Amino acid sequence: MSQTKVVAVGAGYFSQFHFDGWSRIEDVDFAAICDLDCDKAADAAKQFGVKNSYSDFAEMLDAEKPDAVDIITRPDSHLELTRLAVERGIAVICQKPLAPTFAQSKQLVQLSIDAQVPLMVHENFRFQPWYREIKRMLDDHVVGSRLHTISFRCRTGDGWAADAYLARQPYFRTMPRLLIFETGVHFIDTFRFLGGEIDGVYASLRKLNPDIAGEDAAIVMFDFADGGQALWDANRYNEPNVDDPRYT
């Protein structure tokens, strides 16, 4: 079988799920992992049976000459990493959110268009089986012939006090924009999957946890182009008024 050669950059908390996925795809040769911290890259490579590890991204691309690279880093690094990949003709799959600003996101997309190299955003919620089932039921008109309103209520419960977001994603605490930028993008994409294009939005954001920089509660209304509406009611703050808050 002809294999697609894939490398990855970023060995933080979420990368383990990507690495596990790539390792299990038979027609992928998952060849190398890069991280600025060379020990983290080496440890991950060892754990997932990956041959090589690097701490320099360009060096990895030049040495490995992969078909595709999986960018699993923070948003502010995506533009530069994508540039380095597409100028070498290497396809990119990139974590959400694409970039810190809309202007930078458009710039990133333009890079791949100019280089005629495939670019994919790693947006996974719409592939979760429950959303596929909702979509199937809507398409089959199981609950009626048109969508009036669809609501998601989001209570992750991991955002409490000074220990918010735990050891696993502590940088959430200092992100200037948190709830919509980091989490809400998943739901916005899922709403678009289920209800079509969005042509109106109203958002009300709050910061409930005084120990973080960004917002952790939001109510957002979306207008679909076809007249339906969506509602996202989200709160990541779990008030620490019990001895042992349940970790999620």
Place this chain on the structure above:
Amino acid sequence: MSQTKVVAVGAGYFSQFHFDGWSRIEDVDFAAICDLDCDKAADAAKQFGVKNSYSDFAEMLDAEKPDAVDIITRPDSHLELTRLAVERGIAVICQKPLAPTFAQSKQLVQLSIDAQVPLMVHENFRFQPWYREIKRMLDDHVVGSRLHTISFRCRTGDGWAADAYLARQPYFRTMPRLLIFETGVHFIDTFRFLGGEIDGVYASLRKLNPDIAGEDAAIVMFDFADGGQALWDANRYNEPNVDDPRYT
């Protein structure tokens, strides 16, 4: 026992619940019912064991000299009926919504202040036992020490197609403003009961049923003065895509 003498004006669909209530209060002498339609007034009086019926409001007040009058008519009549009562020194309990506009509502309140006569708005939702229980649980901090978000979802399901709101409240079909004005006021009052003063609001209204004049779907966000939020997600439209839509 000294009894309070009460009369009522308006013998439409909802008046039966008022008449039944007044009839069951021992220290009330429920003395007369008035309606522009004298037959309706007479029928209601007979049904609830009320001595007298009238088709002229001022005539009833002058003949009966009641302590209080219950105004159970449509909003656009409330100002004039209240004027006729308070200028005779008669206390008023008036159906919600108080008047068609905020300006007229303020005028109505001012009339009772100027006449130094009690005025009550007949707002009943906050007295329903489930809301009393929610209030008790909030006050006792059963679910935490502060209110972040409280949501009500409203699906009355009686607003379908040309038969919307049934024979019992058919005038709903032609009201230029329906869902917030007629129904939402109950929930707004209940939110204020549960969460305190509201100092911000955003509303998105839709008309789903093409056969009516006003709006029948809404999503409304409320900001409480203390930082909490409320959400009212309401839809009175029941699409007639089944043979026998269940009447509510």
